[in-house]
Amino acid sequence: MLAAAVRLSLRTLEQIAPGRSVEVRVPPFAAVQCVEGPRHTRGTPPNVVETDPRTWLELATGALGWDTALDGARVTASGTRADLSPLLPVVKF
Numbered sequence: 001m002l003a004a005a006v007r008l009s010l011r012t013l014e015q016i017a018p019g020r021s022v023e024v025r026v027p028p029f030a031a032v033q034c035v036e037g038p039r040h041t042r043g044t045p046p047n048v049v050e051t052d053p054r055t056w057l058e059l060a061t062g063a064l065g066w067d068t069a070l071d072g073a074r075v076t077a078s079g080t081r082a083d084l085s086p087l088l089p090v091v092k093f
Helices: 002-016 054-060 064-072
Strands: 021-028 028-032 048-053 075-078
Touching: 002 021, 002 028, 002 054, 048 054, 054 064, 064 075
Parallel strands: 021 048
Antiparallel strands: 021 028, 048 075
């Protein structure tokens, strides 16, 4: 159930922010590319967001704020386009 929730919410992120300039990784369940901008083709992309499944779901649902997650080292974000705060939450209740 956790894996399905992560995958579905990441697919939703892909739909609301299509593109290939940011890679969002939630190991071990999924990684997606999103956000318009320059596309990378090989190796580690310049814009990467990575977090654990629980933190991702908290971000995706609005239970956790982007800045709080960054400040608490619950998410890592590198690159100029890796700020997902304008796109969160992706699941609205």
